[in-house]
Every structure is written in C-alpha cells, then in structure tokens.
Amino acid sequence: MGRTTKRFRDFSVQTKLTVLAATAITLAVSVACVIFVVLDVRRISASKATQLTAIAETLSTNSTAAVAFGQQDAAEELLAAIKGRHTIDIACILDADGSVFAIYRRFGDQADFHPQSVTLGAHYGDDGFLNVAVPIIDDGDRLGTLILRETTADLGQARTTRILAAAVVLAISIIIGVFASSHLQDSVTAPILRLASTAQKISQSEDCAIRVHHDSDDEIGVLYRQFNGMLDRVQSREKAVIQASERLQELNQALEQRVAERTSELEQSNAALQNQIEAKDLATKQLQNTHAQLLEVSRRAGMADIANGVLHNIGNVLNSLNISANLIDERLRNVKLANLEKAVELLLQNEDDLAEFLLRSDQGKILPRYLGKLSDSMRDDQRSILNEIESLASNVEHIKDIVRAQQSHAGAFGVMEQLQPAALFEDAIHFVHDSFSKHNVEIVRDYGQVPAIEIEKSKAIQIIVNLIKNAKESVLEHDSDLKRVTLRLEQSGDEVCFQVSDSGTGIAPDRITTIFSNGFTTKKDGHGFGLHASATAAVELGGRLSVHSEGIGQGATFTLLLPVSIRTRHKALAG
Structure with a gap:
C-alpha cells in the first residue's frame, strides 16, 4: 500500500486527475x-x-363447486389447465382438513414438497421456488386451500441479463468519463502550473513587476489575485524604501551643511567675543568705553546662550533621527522575504502534484492562508517604515524651525516690531525648554489679556531668556521638591508687565538694591553683568526691571515693564 501511494504521489497532476476521475466515475x-x-x-x-x-385466486374461484361437491376429477382437470404456464411445477387443492384433495405435478412425484407447510400468501423459498396459497371460500365458509408452486429460474436469468447490461453501461461510462476528464483537466492544471512557473521566474529574476493573469472566480482565481496583490505590496514597499533612503540622504546632507554653517558662525561669534573681552581688559581706564563694551559683550553672551540652547535642541532631535534611522534599518532587515521564498519553494517542490498538495497535504491546505498572513505582516512592516519616515521628516522640520528661530533673533537688532507679549514668552521658552525638561523644572503660564507692543524683539528676548535661566538656576540650587517657574502677563496702564517668579533660593534684603549693579554676582562661575545688562537693555526699550523677594528660601519675582507703543517709549526715555 505504501509503495502504491508513493508511486501515485509521483505521478503528474494530469495523470492524478485522470485516475481520480476514472475512480469517481467507476464508483x-x-x-x-x-x-x-x-x-x-x-x-x-x-x-x-x-x-x-x-x-x-382465479383457480380458487373456479374450484369452489368441485371442492364443495367432492368432485375430485373435476378439480384435477381444473388444475391441469395451468400446464400452459411452463414455470408452474405443482398445483394442489387441500380440503378443509388439510388433506390433499387434488394435485397436479408437471414432473411427477416430488417427495420434498409438503403442501401442508405452505402458509397463505406469496412466499419465495430457499429451495428456488415461489409458493402461493389462497383460500377457497364459498358464502363465507372456507372449503379448502389452493396452492401453486412455481420455479424461479427465470429470475436468475433476468438477474444475469441485467448484471451484464450494467457492466456494459459501467465500461462505457468509464471510457466516456476518462475521455472527457482528459480534455477538461487542463482548465485545472494549467493555471496551477502557470502560477508555479511565474513564482519561479520572480524568485530567479527578483522582478516583482511580473504578474499572473486568470479571469475565473474560483479558488485558483482568488489565489491568483492574492498573489498579484502581494506582489503589488512588495513592489510598493520596495519603492517606498528606496525613496525614503534617498530622502534621508538628502536630509542628512542638508543637515550636515546647516550644522557646518552654524558651527562656523558660532566659531566666528566666539572669536569676536574673545576679542571683545581682550579689548575690555585693555580699556579699563576709559569708563564710558568700558561700559559700552560691557553692554556689547552682554548682548553677545545672550546670543551665545541662545545658540547653545539651539545646539542642545538640535542634538536631541539628531538623537531622534538616529533612533528612527536604526528602526528603519531593523525593519528592512526583518522583512519576511525569506518566508515568501520558502512558500514559493514549497510550491515548486510540489509542482508535479500541486493539486494533490493543495487539496490533501497539511502544508498545502494552510498555504493560501499563510500567504495572506504573510501579506498582512509585510503590510505592517511597510506601515511601520512609513511611520518612521514621517517621524524623520517631522524631526528635520523641527531642526529647521529651531534654526529659523535662532536666525530671526540673531539678525533682528535695532528693528521695531509689533508683537504679542505671550509670543515673546513662548519664544524664550523655546530656547530653554529642553534644559527645563532635563532637570524636571515645571513652567507655569499665567497670561492675562494684554495688548500687542512695539518692541525691539532681540533685546526683549535676551532680557526674558536671562530672567528665565536665572530662575531655573535658583530653583536648582534650592533644596526643595517644588521646582517651579511661573510666567505672568498683566497690563499696567500704558505698560505691559512681564513677571518671572521662581520657588528658588530667594534674595537677601540687603542684596535687593545691589543685584542690578555691574559685576555683582552670587554664582561661583558668574560674570556679574547679566542682570546689569538686562536692566540697561530694559531702560533702552523705554521700560524698567525690578525684583521682589521675601527673603532667603522664599523665591523671587523679577518684573519687566515695557511700554505698549513707541510714543510711550519716547516719553519714558525723555523723562
């Protein structure tokens, strides 16, 4: 049995279908x-x-008178009338007592026949005879029983004749069925062989643009469409990966160029700052010149702080870019092309008996569902890669926004703009946000309804950034679980009030009056001109800078008052 099964498994699909058709027709x-x-x-x-x-029944009716009157000769003559029916061997009449009244035998005495054992009705016996017994009745009285015994040899002949006819019909049906199946089986085997051939071509040439065509709506048609759909998704994913890789290279090149340009600008700025410091040391005898130089150094120091914040933010975004690039690389390496190749290899291995493989084997039955799941998995990989690409593009746009914000502030000195006070606070937060997040310092916004102001944006941003940074450093120096900086906006007459409050170390009462003096600092590495320069810049903008603190450990609040319009600013400067 095992050898027969193995030999049948090695037959071609066409031969298997022919054998199956012949077997089915035969059965x-x-x-x-x-x-x-x-x-x-x-x-x-x-x-x-x-x-x-x-x-x-006819003989029974006709023999009623003979039995009733005891006319045995008449009864035997009546029974002899059936000799024209050659299949009847015995006809017998029993009287009411069950004794033989009259009998007819075609072949003489038959010792094995006992008429008394025959019951009423028609019965086929095991001896090859049909026995029929009917009562002889006259006016409701049973006079006796009429029995006929007939041979069943003609039934055997009829059975043999019909068996031969059935055998002829069976042979003709098998011949016609095999002939028809041999001509119709191409509609089943040809699409399967074409699919296997196409899969082999794709595997060898790695060309996912090849497609198979089949117009039917049967299971093979569904398999064709699923196979083509899977190829479409694989091809789309490959195109998306190539485009993403090219886009990533372009973005990396642009980013490297921007970073190089910004680094060059920072190096030039640092060189200029160093020159200013050296010039300050040489010009100590000229107080007015020293004061002017000190203001310039303060402005550039603020720019350097902002630039450091920009570089820190860019560094964080670059880390995100690197993570996204690694995820894309991992997704690409984990794409399940190997599983697809295994499925194709499995089809090719069973090419000669593909129908048997798909219909009977455990692997063949689950292969279509497996291909569907494999398609879903590859679609999930594609979606994940596209999401990471979108994340890359978003991070690059974030870097562009940071660079644009820094450029706008770096080149806006001396230009008056109509700005919303809340926007000034938010721009300043933008430069220090990562530092706050790193040290878990909370920023609380309490913005009231205030009008827009005409202001020199760069100076205002430097003042606000300096105040927010000082508040953060004060909070970090204070040994407390509450790390909070609160930003408030209020209107006070023709002025807008910018307040920066912290929960930090606070300021001693004896230092409130000297905190804005040039060179005064409480920091180990401080230079002592940040608050002084901020107060001076506030005056140049037509406003003023003040501070309030309840004492050591009670935090501090710095208040920057700026005029709403240029006319108010001119009045303040004139006063």
Whole structure:
C-alpha cells in the first residue's frame, strides 16, 4: 500500500486527475448499476408473485363447486389447465382438513414438497421456488386451500441479463468519463502550473513587476489575485524604501551643511567675543568705553546662550533621527522575504502534484492562508517604515524651525516690531525648554489679556531668556521638591508687565538694591553683568526691571515693564 501511494504521489497532476476521475466515475456508476439491478430484480420478483397470486385466486374461484361437491376429477382437470404456464411445477387443492384433495405435478412425484407447510400468501423459498396459497371460500365458509408452486429460474436469468447490461453501461461510462476528464483537466492544471512557473521566474529574476493573469472566480482565481496583490505590496514597499533612503540622504546632507554653517558662525561669534573681552581688559581706564563694551559683550553672551540652547535642541532631535534611522534599518532587515521564498519553494517542490498538495497535504491546505498572513505582516512592516519616515521628516522640520528661530533673533537688532507679549514668552521658552525638561523644572503660564507692543524683539528676548535661566538656576540650587517657574502677563496702564517668579533660593534684603549693579554676582562661575545688562537693555526699550523677594528660601519675582507703543517709549526715555 505504501509503495502504491508513493508511486501515485509521483505521478503528474494530469495523470492524478485522470485516475481520480476514472475512480469517481467507476464508483458512482457502479453504485447506480447495483441499485438498478437490485430494484429491477425486486420489481420482477414482485410482478411474478402478483401474477401467480392472480392465477391462484382465479383457480380458487373456479374450484369452489368441485371442492364443495367432492368432485375430485373435476378439480384435477381444473388444475391441469395451468400446464400452459411452463414455470408452474405443482398445483394442489387441500380440503378443509388439510388433506390433499387434488394435485397436479408437471414432473411427477416430488417427495420434498409438503403442501401442508405452505402458509397463505406469496412466499419465495430457499429451495428456488415461489409458493402461493389462497383460500377457497364459498358464502363465507372456507372449503379448502389452493396452492401453486412455481420455479424461479427465470429470475436468475433476468438477474444475469441485467448484471451484464450494467457492466456494459459501467465500461462505457468509464471510457466516456476518462475521455472527457482528459480534455477538461487542463482548465485545472494549467493555471496551477502557470502560477508555479511565474513564482519561479520572480524568485530567479527578483522582478516583482511580473504578474499572473486568470479571469475565473474560483479558488485558483482568488489565489491568483492574492498573489498579484502581494506582489503589488512588495513592489510598493520596495519603492517606498528606496525613496525614503534617498530622502534621508538628502536630509542628512542638508543637515550636515546647516550644522557646518552654524558651527562656523558660532566659531566666528566666539572669536569676536574673545576679542571683545581682550579689548575690555585693555580699556579699563576709559569708563564710558568700558561700559559700552560691557553692554556689547552682554548682548553677545545672550546670543551665545541662545545658540547653545539651539545646539542642545538640535542634538536631541539628531538623537531622534538616529533612533528612527536604526528602526528603519531593523525593519528592512526583518522583512519576511525569506518566508515568501520558502512558500514559493514549497510550491515548486510540489509542482508535479500541486493539486494533490493543495487539496490533501497539511502544508498545502494552510498555504493560501499563510500567504495572506504573510501579506498582512509585510503590510505592517511597510506601515511601520512609513511611520518612521514621517517621524524623520517631522524631526528635520523641527531642526529647521529651531534654526529659523535662532536666525530671526540673531539678525533682528535695532528693528521695531509689533508683537504679542505671550509670543515673546513662548519664544524664550523655546530656547530653554529642553534644559527645563532635563532637570524636571515645571513652567507655569499665567497670561492675562494684554495688548500687542512695539518692541525691539532681540533685546526683549535676551532680557526674558536671562530672567528665565536665572530662575531655573535658583530653583536648582534650592533644596526643595517644588521646582517651579511661573510666567505672568498683566497690563499696567500704558505698560505691559512681564513677571518671572521662581520657588528658588530667594534674595537677601540687603542684596535687593545691589543685584542690578555691574559685576555683582552670587554664582561661583558668574560674570556679574547679566542682570546689569538686562536692566540697561530694559531702560533702552523705554521700560524698567525690578525684583521682589521675601527673603532667603522664599523665591523671587523679577518684573519687566515695557511700554505698549513707541510714543510711550519716547516719553519714558525723555523723562
């Protein structure tokens, strides 16, 4: 059995289909023929019994008078009338006592026949005879019983004739079925072989643009469409990966160029700052010149702080870019092309008996569902890669925004602009946000309804950034779980009030009056001109800078008052 199964498994799909068709036809026609022969033989047997019963009933009616009057000769003569029916061997009449009254034998005495054992009705015996017994009744009285015994040899001949006819029909059906299946099986095997051939071409050439075409809506048609859909998704994913890689290279080049340009600008700015410091040391005897130089150094120091914040932010975004690039690389390396190749290899290995493989083997039955799941998995990989690409693009745009904000502040000195006070606070927060997040310092916004102001944006931003940074450093120096900086906006007459409050170390009462003096500092590495320069810049903007603190450990609040309009600013400067 095992060798036969293995040999059958090695046959071609066409041969297997032919054998299967012939087997199915043979079984179907054989069952039909058996049923036909059985039913027809039963029909003939029933008809034979009905006919013999009718003859017996006729003889019973005709023999009533002979039995009633005891006319045995008349009864035997009546029974002899059936000798024209050659299949009847014995006809017998029993009287009311069950004794033989008259009998007819075609072949002489038959010792094995006992008429008294025959019951009423038609019965086929095991000895090959049909026995029929009917009562002889006259006016409701039973006078006796008439019995007929008929041979069933003709039934055997009828059965043999019909079996031969069924065998001929079976042979003709097998021949016709095999002939028809050999011409129709191409519609099943050809699409499967074409699919396997196409999969082999794709595997060898790695060309996902190849497609298979099939117009039917059967299972093979569904498999064709799923296979083509899977190829479409693989091709789309490859294109997306190539485009993303090219876009990433372009963004990396642009980013490297921008970073190089910004680094060059920072180096030039640091060089200029160093020159200013050296010039300050040489010009100590000229107080007015020293004061002017000190203001310039303060402005550039603020720019350097902002630039450091920009570089810190860019560094964080670059880390995100690197993570996204690594994720894309990992997704690309984990794409399940190997699983697809295994599925194709499995189809090719079973190319000669693909129908048997798909319909009967455990692997073949789950292969279409496996291909569908593999398609879903590759679609998930594609979606994940696209998400990471979108994250890359978003991070690059973030870097552009940071660079644009820094450039706008770096080149805006001396230019008056109409600005919203809340926007000034938010721009300042933008430069120090990462530092606050790193040290878990909370920023609380309490913005009231205030009008727009005409202001020199760069100076205002430097003042606010300096105040927020000082508040953060004060909070970090204070040994407390509450790390909070609060920003408030209020209107006070023709002025807008900018307040920066912290929960830090606070300021001693004796230092409130000297905190804005040039060179005064409480920091170990402080230069002592940040608050002084901020206060001076506030005056140049037509405003003023003040501070309030309840004492050491109670925090501090710095208040910057700036005029709403240029006219108010001129009045303040003139006063």
